[in-house]
Amino acid sequence: MTEHSRDLSRRRLLFGGAAVGAGVLLAGCTSNETEPTAAQTKGADAAASGNAAPGQKVVIGFSAPAADHGWLAAITTNAKAQAGAYSDVEFKTVEAGADAAAQRAAISTLISQKPNVIVMLPHDGKELNAAGLEAMKAGIPVVNLDRAFPDALAYRLQIKGDNYGMGVAAAHYIVDQLKAKGVSNPVIGEIAGIDSLELTQERSKGFADTLAQSGLKVSNRRAAEFTADSGQQAATSLFQALPKIDAVWNHDDDQGIGVLAAVNQANRKEFFMVGGAGSKKAMEDIQADNTVLKATVTYSPSMASSAISLARLIAQGKGMSDLVELQVPKEIILASETITKENASNYLKLGF
Amino acid sequence: MSDVTDTSTPERPAQLPAQSPPVDPAETAAAEQRAAGRLSWWRGESGEGARRNLWLIGVLVALIVIGIVTRPDLYGNSSWVWSNILVILKLASVVGVVSVGMTFVIIGGGIDLSVGAIVALAGVWATTVATQSYGAGGMIFCALTVGLGVGLVNGLLISYGRLVPFIATLAMLVAARGLAAELSDKQTQVSNNATINDIASTNLLGIPLLVYILAAVVIAGWVLLNRTTFGRRTVAVGGNPEAARLAGIDVKRHTLMLYALSGLCCGIAAIMLTAQATSAQAAMANLYELDAIAAVIIGGTLLSGGRGTIIGSLLGVIIFSTITNLFAINGLTTEAQNMVKGGIIVAAVLVQQVQFRSLTQFLGRNRLTTN
Numbered sequence: 001m002t003e004h005s006r007d008l009s010r011r012r013l014l015f016g017g018a019a020v021g022a023g024v025l026l027a028g029c030t031s032n033e034t035e036p037t038a039a040q041t042k043g044a045d046a047a048a049s050g051n052a053a054p055g056q057k058v059v060i061g062f063s064a065p066a067a068d069h070g071w072l073a074a075i076t077t078n079a080k081a082q083a084g085a086y087s088d089v090e091f092k093t094v095e096a097g098a099d100a101a102a103q104r105a106a107i108s109t110l111i112s113q114k115p116n117v118i119v120m121l122p123h124d125g126k127e128l129n130a131a132g133l134e135a136m137k138a139g140i141p142v143v144n145l146d147r148a149f150p151d152a153l154a155y156r157l158q159i160k161g162d163n164y165g166m167g168v169a170a171a172h173y174i175v176d177q178l179k180a181k182g183v184s185n186p187v188i189g190e191i192a193g194i195d196s197l198e199l200t201q202e203r204s205k206g207f208a209d210t211l212a213q214s215g216l217k218v219s220n221r222r223a224a225e226f227t228a229d230s231g232q233q234a235a236t237s238l239f240q241a242l243p244k245i246d247a248v249w250n251h252d253d254d255q256g257i258g259v260l261a262a263v264n265q266a267n268r269k270e271f272f273m274v275g276g277a278g279s280k281k282a283m284e285d286i287q288a289d290n291t292v293l294k295a296t297v298t299y300s301p302s303m304a305s306s307a308i309s310l311a312r313l314i315a316q317g318k319g320m321s322d323l324v325e326l327q328v329p330k331e332i333i334l335a336s337e338t339i340t341k342e343n344a345s346n347y348l349k350l351g352f
Numbered sequence: 353m354s355d356v357t358d359t360s361t362p363e364r365p366a367q368l369p370a371q372s373p374p375v376d377p378a379e380t381a382a383a384e385q386r387a388a389g390r391l392s393w394w395r396g397e398s399g400e401g402a403r404r405n406l407w408l409i410g411v412l413v414a415l416i417v418i419g420i421v422t423r424p425d426l427y428g429n430s431s432w433v434w435s436n437i438l439v440i441l442k443l444a445s446v447v448g449v450v451s452v453g454m455t456f457v458i459i460g461g462g463i464d465l466s467v468g469a470i471v472a473l474a475g476v477w478a479t480t481v482a483t484q485s486y487g488a489g490g491m492i493f494c495a496l497t498v499g500l501g502v503g504l505v506n507g508l509l510i511s512y513g514r515l516v517p518f519i520a521t522l523a524m525l526v527a528a529r530g531l532a533a534e535l536s537d538k539q540t541q542v543s544n545n546a547t548i549n550d551i552a553s554t555n556l557l558g559i560p561l562l563v564y565i566l567a568a569v570v571i572a573g574w575v576l577l578n579r580t581t582f583g584r585r586t587v588a589v590g591g592n593p594e595a596a597r598l599a600g601i602d603v604k605r606h607t608l609m610l611y612a613l614s615g616l617c618c619g620i621a622a623i624m625l626t627a628q629a630t631s632a633q634a635a636m637a638n639l640y641e642l643d644a645i646a647a648v649i650i651g652g653t654l655l656s657g658g659r660g661t662i663i664g665s666l667l668g669v670i671i672f673s674t675i676t677n678l679f680a681i682n683g684l685t686t687e688a689q690n691m692v693k694g695g696i697i698v699a700a701v702l703v704q705q706v707q708f709r710s711l712t713q714f715l716g717r718n719r720l721t722t723n
Contacts, residue, residue: 028482029482031480066538223686254540
């Protein structure tokens, strides 16, 4: 019996030791040190126009949802970095919380601190409309980033990407390439993002409308979830459904990592692919030209940097120097640009 | 796994009840009879399980027939058909491995809502820059250890902390995804390890390595459930935990092991999914808990525990991935696909209820005559 119990305690010691060892080893494995992505800012370089010169001191309040995606992470990074580039800007972030209600509360607190201007990426434009109105009523100009308020009184400036335009740009590139190759009756696949989101529907509509102008249509469309693993599965299904493909548009470069993995796993090389959003990895792949990914259409998080710059100008009462108007315009929709091998090097610093 | 099957109580369960003095002997005898009834009922159940699996195979055949009718052009090509079978199995592989662990948990009377989150956490932890520096072995070790560790925490909370499984694993779902987001800084972490990435693209004898892994896990799960004391105890614990306790089974310890087993399966699944996507992120394996539970339930495992088969769960997963494939080759939308999946789950449970009722009636008659 004693022999048995000693045996047991030795075994316990062994297991315990192994568990502690594994724990220590794992704790060491959490580090993720890589060189940070260079943020997308426009330096306050001396050669630039007078707008960049230090002026009146500005406090910018900023609120964006916690990032669950590379794009959102880049938004916050960019905003912070751009604010840091100006010596006359004080940057004040408030957590947007888990949902629209939490963000509304956070904005209220922010308003009571009376910043000169508020830059906000709402959880949902409709639900945060009231918060925008409240700030504007308190005399604080609001810059809406990417998710529009329905009420024009709720914002001073709205700056956003063009989802419909992404589809248009992707379709234009695909049509041009197919024409150049002389493909008749092409098979075109589409891998969309989360289907229930309005932005996904807009992207797909732009894509389908533009293809229709050339008498083409999408042969098969699979929806993924903006994650690499869902992209891999959607692409695998797509390839199985279409034994021969000429072109594919994948809505999102993050999920594109999985789509490219599926391309390798299925050993399919007969088509070319266009991505979406413009991640750094996608741009590098396009530049290296060793995958099926030949282009990507942007929906760049650099808009956060621009929003901060414009918020500063609004607070200082300045206009955009290339425009005749003395004030910043009310609405800016960024064009979706097409990145190919030829121009990838110009865009690389904008990749996220 | 060897220490799991290694029995902590050397006595056979059936001989034990007499040695629990504080309990009223009559009650003990009744409990013993219930436990014995459970066990013999379980042993006699193989015919029932086979019948149920036949029904599932029937559904599978029907789905394939629909595929042949709707896309005769694709199904006319035999090399496409072969590659399609492999794609269906590959799509089923990750959820299949998760479902094996889930089957044990549900047979044991519990539920594990955290499996998707564990897969994500294990995948993210295994693809941090620091872990990747240890090579493929380090990544695999990390994923398995994280899966097992989180499973153990679940088990401890449920067995010794007396939390309801639903709540404990729901809390773990939220917490594990949160930790995964924290570790990855919400970024998609690309795996640069060729050995790991090759797991998803390697074929042996024309069959993907992922399918072999699925087969290995299913066979191991089948043996563990049907040919070991651990498996019998799982059924006993799920069927009637009080009777199992009176029969000398350490129910708490056993419950702990079931959740650890589920966590370990998630660790294996995390490697497979990371290899497939060549990356990991906190949002990966989204809603896998629902896919796994649905597969286990249509596979004939009772949600209340005490009965179930591994093969049924496997067929459940394959049915779901066949539906996905069927909708893809016909270019139908994901929404329509989800509605059909929901319908199949309801139909499966309805069929199960009807069969269960007639089964218990049959067994009731049987017991009267034999006693």
